[in-house]
Amino acid sequence: MAIDYPSTGRQLRSLVTAEGILEISLQDAPVLEPQSTQVVVRVEASPINPSDLGLLFAGANMTHATVSGTVESPLLSAPVDANVLRALSARLGASLPVGNEGAGVVVAAGSSETAQALMGKTVAITGGSMYSQYRTVDVALVMALPEGTSPRTGASAFVNPLTALGMVATMRKEGRTAIVHTAAASNLGQMLVKLCDEEQVPLVNIVRKPEQGETLRTLGAQYICDSSSPSFMSDLIEAVGATSATIGFDATGGGNLASQILTAMEIAAAKNATEYSRYGSTSHKQVYIYGGLDRGPTVLTRSFGFAWGLGGWLLTAFLQSIGPDEVSALRQRVAQGLDTTFASAYTKEVSLAEALQPEAFSVYGRQASGEKYLITPHKT
Amino acid sequence: MAIDYPSTGRQLRSLVTAEGILEISLQDAPVLEPQSTQVVVRVEASPINPSDLGLLFAGANMTHATVSGTVESPLLSAPVDANVLRALSARLGASLPVGNEGAGVVVAAGSSETAQALMGKTVAITGGSMYSQYRTVDVALVMALPEGTSPRTGASAFVNPLTALGMVATMRKEGRTAIVHTAAASNLGQMLVKLCDEEQVPLVNIVRKPEQGETLRTLGAQYICDSSSPSFMSDLIEAVGATSATIGFDATGGGNLASQILTAMEIAAAKNATEYSRYGSTSHKQVYIYGGLDRGPTVLTRSFGFAWGLGGWLLTAFLQSIGPDEVSALRQRVAQGLDTTFASAYTKEVSLAEALQPEAFSVYGRQASGEKYLITPHKT
Numbered sequence: 196m197a198i199d200y201p202s203t204g205r206q207l208r209s210l211v212t213a214e215g216i217l218e219i220s221l222q223d224a225p226v227l228e229p230q231s232t233q234v235v236v237r238v239e240a241s242p243i244n245p246s247d248l249g250l251l252f253a254g255a256n257m258t259h260a261t262v263s264g265t266v267e268s269p270l271l272s273a274p275v276d277a278n279v280l281r282a283l284s285a286r287l288g289a290s291l292p293v294g295n296e297g298a299g300v301v302v303a304a305g306s307s308e309t310a311q312a313l314m315g316k317t318v319a320i321t322g323g324s325m326y327s328q329y330r331t332v333d334v335a336l337v338m339a340l341p342e343g344t345s346p347r348t349g350a351s352a353f354v355n356p357l358t359a360l361g362m363v364a365t366m367r368k369e370g371r372t373a374i375v376h377t378a379a380a381s382n383l384g385q386m387l388v389k390l391c392d393e394e395q396v397p398l399v400n401i402v403r404k405p406e407q408g409e410t411l412r413t414l415g416a417q418y419i420c421d422s423s424s425p426s427f428m429s430d431l432i433e434a435v436g437a438t439s440a441t442i443g444f445d446a447t448g449g450g451n452l453a454s455q456i457l458t459a460m461e462i463a464a465a466k467n468a469t470e471y472s473r474y475g476s477t478s479h480k481q482v483y484i485y486g487g488l489d490r491g492p493t494v495l496t497r498s499f500g501f502a503w504g505l506g507g508w509l510l511t512a513f514l515q516s517i518g519p520d521e522v523s524a525l526r527q528r529v530a531q532g533l534d535t536t537f538a539s540a541y542t543k544e545v546s547l548a549e550a551l552q553p554e555a556f557s558v559y560g561r562q563a564s565g566e567k568y569l570i571t572p573h574k575t
Numbered sequence: 576m577a578i579d580y581p582s583t584g585r586q587l588r589s590l591v592t593a594e595g596i597l598e599i600s601l602q603d604a605p606v607l608e609p610q611s612t613q614v615v616v617r618v619e620a621s622p623i624n625p626s627d628l629g630l631l632f633a634g635a636n637m638t639h640a641t642v643s644g645t646v647e648s649p650l651l652s653a654p655v656d657a658n659v660l661r662a663l664s665a666r667l668g669a670s671l672p673v674g675n676e677g678a679g680v681v682v683a684a685g686s687s688e689t690a691q692a693l694m695g696k697t698v699a700i701t702g703g704s705m706y707s708q709y710r711t712v713d714v715a716l717v718m719a720l721p722e723g724t725s726p727r728t729g730a731s732a733f734v735n736p737l738t739a740l741g742m743v744a745t746m747r748k749e750g751r752t753a754i755v756h757t758a759a760a761s762n763l764g765q766m767l768v769k770l771c772d773e774e775q776v777p778l779v780n781i782v783r784k785p786e787q788g789e790t791l792r793t794l795g796a797q798y799i800c801d802s803s804s805p806s807f808m809s810d811l812i813e814a815v816g817a818t819s820a821t822i823g824f825d826a827t828g829g830g831n832l833a834s835q836i837l838t839a840m841e842i843a844a845a846k847n848a849t850e851y852s853r854y855g856s857t858s859h860k861q862v863y864i865y866g867g868l869d870r871g872p873t874v875l876t877r878s879f880g881f882a883w884g885l886g887g888w889l890l891t892a893f894l895q896s897i898g899p900d901e902v903s904a905l906r907q908r909v910a911q912g913l914d915t916t917f918a919s920a921y922t923k924e925v926s927l928a929e930a931l932q933p934e935a936f937s938v939y940g941r942q943a944s945g946e947k948y949l950i951t952p953h954k955t
Contacts, residue, residue, distance in 0.1 A: 250853045282878055285845070286853075448877060465665070473630045474889055484877070493875040497828060497867065498662060501889035507881030509854055 198302040198315065200237060202226055204328030205572065207547050209251050210290045215280045217255035219271040220264070221547055222290070227331040231305040234313050234334060239346035241297030241325040242539065243550070243559045243568040244354050245381075245446070245486055246510075251293045253286070254279040254490075257560050262552060269551040294325030294570070298340065298349035302329075309334045317344060319352035319530075326547060328572045338526050340533070347541075348533050350569060354510065355383040356529040356537040358485070359390050361513040362444050364525075366396065369481065373397035375435065375443035375456050378488060379419075380407035382539050382567055383446075388416045389536045397438035401431070401452070410565075428455065436463035443482040444508065449489030453482045453505055454496050461499035475500010483508035488562055541567050546574040578682040578695065580617060582606060584708030585952065587927050589631050590670045595660045597635035599651040600644070601927055602670070607711040611685040614693050614714060619726035621677030621705040622919065623930070623939045623948040624734050625761075625826070625866055631673045633666070634659040634870075637940050642932060649931040674705030674950070678720065678729035682709075689714045697724060699732035699910075706927060708952045718906050720913070727921075728913050730949060734890065735763040736909040736917040738865070739770045741893040742824050746776065749861065753777035755815065755823035755836050758868060759799075760787035762919050762947055763826075768796045769916045777818035781811070781832070790945075808835065816843035823862040824888065829869030833862045833885055834876050841879035855880010863888035868942055921947050926954040 206224035211217050229235050243251075253275060260273035275283070298319045304310040313334065322336040340349045366374055376387055379400035388411055391398040399418040402408050408419045418434040420427060434440075435456075441464075443456040457480050464478035480499060485508040495505070514522050529537050542565065545555050550570055559568040586604035591597050609615050623631075633655060640653035655663070678699045684690040693714065702716040720729045746754055756767055759780035768791055771778040779798040782788050788799045798814040800807060814820075815836075821844075823836040837860050844858035860879060865888040875885070894902050909917050922945065925935050930950050939948040 285848075454872075468665070474891070475887075477892070485881075487877065490877075492834075493877060495873040495875070497864070497870075497873060497887075501865075501887030502892060504884055504886035506884035506886075507855075507877075509881035511854070512857070512882060 198237075198300070200226060200235060200302045200329060205547055206324065206328070207293055207326035207550065208290045209253065209293050211253045211255075211275055211280070211283050211287055213287050215275045215277065217253050217271075217273045217275055219251065219551055221268055221551075224292075224327060226329040229303050229305040229310065229331055231307045232310055232334050233305045233331055234301045234310050234318075234337060235303040235329060235331045236299040236318060236320055236337075237302045238297045238299040238320075238325060238327055238330055238572050240299070240350035241294045241570045241572065242351045242354075242541070243570060244295060244351070245488065245562050246354060247293055247295055248560065248562065249487070250291060252560065253283060257556065260553065260556070267548055269548055271551045271556070292324035292327065294327070295323060296321045296351065296353040297325035297330070298346035298352065299330075300346070307334070313337060313339060316340070317346060317349065319349040321353040326550070326570055326572065328547075338530055341530055344533060347569065348538070351382070351539040352529055352533060352537070355386055355539065356532070357514065357525060358383055358510050359386045359537075360525050360528070361508075361510060362387065363390060363394055363396055364517065365483070365508070365513065366442050369442060371440070371442045371481075373399070373438035373440035373442075375399040375401065375440045375482075377401040377444070377452055377456075378403075378446035378486070379416075380410050380565065381446065385411070385414060386537055388414045393536060397440065399431070399434040399438055399440050401456075407565075422452065428459065431455065431459040432462050435459045436466060439463075441478060441480050445482055445484050446486035447489045448484045448487040449491035449493055451494045451496065453484065453493060456482050457499040457503050457505070458496070461503075472500070475502060477502055479503065481505075485509070539567070541569040544569045544571050544574065546570070547572050549574075578617075578680075580606060580615060580682045580709060585927055586704065586708070587673055587706035587930065588670045589633065589673050591633045591635075591655055591660070591663055591667055593667050595655045595657065597633050597651075597653045597655055599631065599931055601648055601931075604672075604707060606709040609683050609685040609690065609711055611687045612690055612714050613685045613711055614681045614690050614698075614717060615683040615709060615711045616679040616698060616700055616717075617682045618677045618679040618700075618705060618707055618710055618952050620679070620730035620924075621674045621950045621952065622731045622734075622921070623950060624675060624731075625868065625942050626734060627673055627675055628940065628942065629867075630671060632940065633663060637936065640933070640936070647928055649928055651931045651936070672704035672707065674707070675703060676701045676731065676733040677705035677710070678726035678732065679710075680726070681717075687714070693717060693719060696720070697726060697729065699729040701733040706930070706950055706952065708927075718910055721910055724913060727949065728918070731762070731919040732909055732913060732917070735766055735919065736912070737894065737905060738763055738890050739766045739917075740905050740908070741890060742767065743770060743774055743776055744897065745863070745888070745893065746822050749822060751820070751822045751861075753779070753818035753820035753822075755779040755781065755820045755862075757781040757824070757832055757836075758783075758826035758866070759796075760790050760945065761826065765791070765794055766917055768794045773916060777820065779811070779814040779818055779820055781836075802832065808839065811835065811839040812842050815839045816846065819843075821858060821860050825862055825864050826866035827869045828864045828867040829871035829873055831874045831876065833864065833873060836862050837879040837883050837885070838876070841883075852880070855882060857882055859883065861885075865889070919947070921949040924949045924951050924954065926950070927952050929954075
């Protein structure tokens, strides 16, 4: 049994030339025959996540981007600044596929039982190269979706849901009991509000605008601190004190937000201290940077003693650390919650070609909360 | 059996007034009767460590310090800037004793066997308030020195030796195999060179001046990188690559040195990578800040992927983490090496009163490598 599918499919590719030009184009890529544990998926929907943009845009100067070629086969070109180019030596001249996750229908399957069982099913998949019409992947990268779930609903079943679950799991592993989250009005942030509510984990949400706070309040968020407010630091200290949060996850990376979170945690901890310690409180405070919305330097004003940590947090490293059984359990939990806790919202659907037009990339490239695009590779 | 000792002794005290004036003075403090597990130590020598200066000077503006009072009972006064004062609310108005460690002779002992066994012995002690002529402390804070060891030799038996041992132990606990150390020409840095040589741990020494590099070369240090050299970054990348160091200990704290160390580790790791990863290498890189020679902001240019950590490192927290048995083993090792691996060098001995004079504090307050002072509280 097989559903008809072509021998090639359109695929989005990102290339940086040695001369420092980013070129994003559509290519015809062969649809690989499935090996025994593989399936071929007709990709129906794939989100543009913040975590895709680094590979897609390569830090190019998109305000100087131009689009040539045809409507069906556009070529997006943009200059890459010399200081950015220096860090890209490993990818110069390589045409790279993009797209962390997606969903679609299994149109062919390898001989193994697990692969055959997926035949005709609507599935979510991960593993890169998802901005493609067809993807041949190992069943280990496939999540069968509950009966009746659409590819659109299942398109974001990996990155954001597993990141939200990973934050709660990391908090528990470190023996902490509450979380601070930045860029909290994002799709991920909204998921985290719902997840923490289910898990009874107090969550301090840091947003950048009053209307983002309103969005979260509607979802039932209790602690919301607006970094644009003059009372931000005192609001943050109060919320951190009320929740006893000692771990933060920061999507911005640059600037002084991580430092402010650590400082608020220290002030909240010092309020409970019985005597003066010149080395700060003994309460260990941790912030993980998991994104780079602000690519500028991270600036720490070390007014939070010596019991603190700052570090990078990466979903793939987290999943490796917990092992396949626990990953499988998390995936099943996601599959059951795609309409509720782990639901994503998209502002626009675009075809592969439309994704390369200025009216699209000037919006999704901004990484603004509430501007999430979905690529539908078979839209014509 | 008891050796004669007075009922009071001179003690150095640091006070910050609500008006923002630092006052350092000498007071007569009662010499407390020893409880059963306590001993009274006539303190003969106590070093001025960088870790003492925060409590001693409270971040006051020492360039505007004045000294009044008498030669035997001076009063040092210095203004504390308003922004510094804000962080000191917990100590305002409290007259605090200073001095992390020292050595002397046990002149009285409590009734317990362990206390009695120390009677008349030369011992090293920790536990604060060491800038005093006499200290009554629990035997848990006492290290009996090998026969014939002078108080001067034993005065720095805790902070620097246990910090050096703690760095190597932390490296091992995290499964790493080589260390990067900054301010490497300090007393601690020289100890670490000798210790790492004994332990066969490759050590990258970062110094700030060519002559400091010479000092370390004389000690046998193999990897020396001078941050004042134009080739510093390439030297550091080469040394980190040669040693495979993935952990650093930074005494400076402020500026971009921690960022440079993480960047060098990432570049060294990327050289061994087989494929381009947009999230950086999977090699986890860690820098601990254990001092604050530069009190300015820590600035991270995040060009080192997501597998990294930065954090505070504090000796007392480390000792708590390993438990009393291992601490005891480390102490015994120090006691045996006070003339060799863990030997300290002092540029000057001063009395308690002399420590409050400009010609002294203007030197030891600079925290320059190679300018270490020893207080001898019974010097007249």
